[in-house]
Amino acid sequence: MADELTAITxxxxxxxxxxxxxAMSVEQALVYRSQFEAAEREYKDKDPDFxxxxxxxxxxxxxxxxxxxxxxxxxxxxxxxxxxxxxxWGANLFIKEAYSPNYVSWHQDLTYWGLDGVDKVTAWxxxxxxxxRSGCMRYVPGTHTQEIAVHRxxxxxxxxxxxxxxxxxxxxxAEAVDVVLAPGQIALHHGxxxxxxxxxxxxxxxxxxxxxxxxxxxxxxxxxxxxxxxVSGEDRYGHFHLTEAPRGVMHPTDREMAHRAITAGGKFLxxxxx
Numbered sequence: 001m002a003d004e005l006t007a008i009t010x011x012x013x014x015x016x017x018x019x020x021x022x023a024m025s026v027e028q029a030l031v032y033r034s035q036f037e038a039a040e041r042e043y044k045d046k047d048p049d050f051x052x053x054x055x056x057x058x059x060x061x062x063x064x065x066x067x068x069x070x071x072x073x074x075x076x077x078x079x080x081x082x083x084x085x086x087x088x089w090g091a092n093l094f095i096k097e098a099y100s101p102n103y104v105s106w107h108q109d110l111t112y113w114g115l116d117g118v119d120k121v122t123a124w125x126x127x128x129x130x131x132x133r134s135g136c137m138r139y140v141p142g143t144h145t146q147e148i149a150v151h152r153x154x155x156x157x158x159x160x161x162x163x164x165x166x167x168x169x170x171x172x173x174a175e176a177v178d179v180v181l182a183p184g185q186i187a188l189h190h191g192x193x194x195x196x197x198x199x200x201x202x203x204x205x206x207x208x209x210x211x212x213x214x215x216x217x218x219x220x221x222x223x224x225x226x227x228x229x230x231v232s233g234e235d236r237y238g239h240f241h242l243t244e245a246p247r248g249v250m251h252p253t254d255r256e257m258a259h260r261a262i263t264a265g266g267k268f269l270x271x272x273x274x
Contacts, residue, residue, distance in 0.1 A: 005080040012081055012121075012188060016144030019179055019187030023073040023125065029184035033127040033207060035064045036093065039249050047250065053258050058209070059091035059229060060258040063246050066091075068125060069211050070231050074186060078121050078213045081188070085233030087240065089113075089120070089226075090212040094274060096135050096200035101158045103135065103199050104274040105166035108143075109212075110191035111151050112165070114222055119215035120191045124274070126181035127207040134206040137179040137187065137197045137274040140171060144190035158199075171196075197274035208274070216240075227261035 012018045024032075039062060044050045058065040068074065069088050078086055096102050109122060130136040150168040171194055179187050189195060200206045213231075219239035220226055228240040235242060243261070246254040 001076075005077060008077045008188070009080045012190070015139075015141040016193035017139045017141070017177075017179075017187060017189040018077070020181050020185040021073075021077055021188070022184065023071060023186045024184040026183045029125075029127050032064055032068060033183070036062070036127070036207070043250050049255075049259070050250075052262060053250075053255065054093045056092065056262045057090060057227070057258040058093050059088055059211070059246070060227075060243055060261060061246055061250050061254050063248065065093075065209065066229070066245050068209060069229070074123055074125070074211070075232055077188060078123060079232060081121050082119055082213060082215050083233075085216050085230075085235065086213050087216055087228040087230050087235065087242075088211060089115075089214045089218075089228050089240075090210075092210045092212075094208045094210060096197075096206040098200060098203045098205055100200045103158060104195075104197045106171045106194055106196040107151060107165055108148055108192050108194060109189075111148050113191070114220045114224075115191075115214070115218050116221045117215075117218050118191055119218050121213045122189050122191070123211045123213060124179070124181075124187045124189065125209040125211065126183050126185050127209060128183055128205060130179065130181040130206060130208060131202070132178050132180065133200075134202045134204070135197045135200040135274075136181065136206075137189075137195050138173075138176040139179060139189060140173075140176050140194040143194040144192045146192060148192060195274060210274075224264060226264045227257070 008018045053061050059069050151165045153165050216235040216237045229243045
């Protein structure tokens with residue numbers, strides 16, 4: 001295991017990403033998918049804030065999502081990169097419906113998050129098959145070594161990023177790597193890597209969970225104290241309000257806390273992954 005974690009860390013540092021990692025069985029991933037879709041059927045139509053909560057802090061309102069963020073098979077490679085002390089800054093479900101035209105333009109995650117460093121790793125967990133046809137992510141290797149590039153807001157109709165933000169610089173798509181994942185596999189990527197994804201051209205939903213792990217050393221440059229969940233080690237800095245594991249699916253107390261997290265995070269949380 002130690003050799004595997006070293007290989008993951010070395011590849012991550014060199015390329016800005018690593019995949020695939022077998023975090024759970026296909027069967028377990030489909031159980032988590034079923035739990036989410038059951039919650040979706042129960043709450044989506046009667047809770048006007050359901051989509052916002054799922055997009056921003058799914059781990060705060062769904063115990064099974066919180067469970068995924070704490071799996072050792074997910075946390076171990078993250079800890080190898082960030083160290084023992086790890087917090088979840090956000091956990092976002094990204095869904096492309098069957099034959100949806102929605103896509104994600106080329107961008108860097110850290111552009112809009114307002115954090116003061118780069119001690120952040122996104123673990124993208126496949127809860128369905130992520131293939132080229134279903135619109136899997138694409139990475140441009142080595143671009144994590146660049147500073148944050150200029151982005152512009154396009155507000156394009158089918159762009160899943162809330163403001164349609166995209167890189168202004170040229171992206172060499174010929175170098176891009178397709179992040180093909182089976183259900184239960186994860187990909188890790190750096191907050192500055194160029195990445196994007198295309199539309200879903202299959203008859204199944206493409207469902208991914210993007211977990212934003214950070215070191216407690218990080219803080220919002222604005223001084224705003226946002227909300228995080230400590231999932232490993234300890235917080236010796238106090239830069240964030242700490243939240244507890246959710247009491248149940250969309251429990252009123254957890255829902256209120258997640259709302260506060262979204263309000264405190266404000267503009268920071270809309271810069272999606274894929």
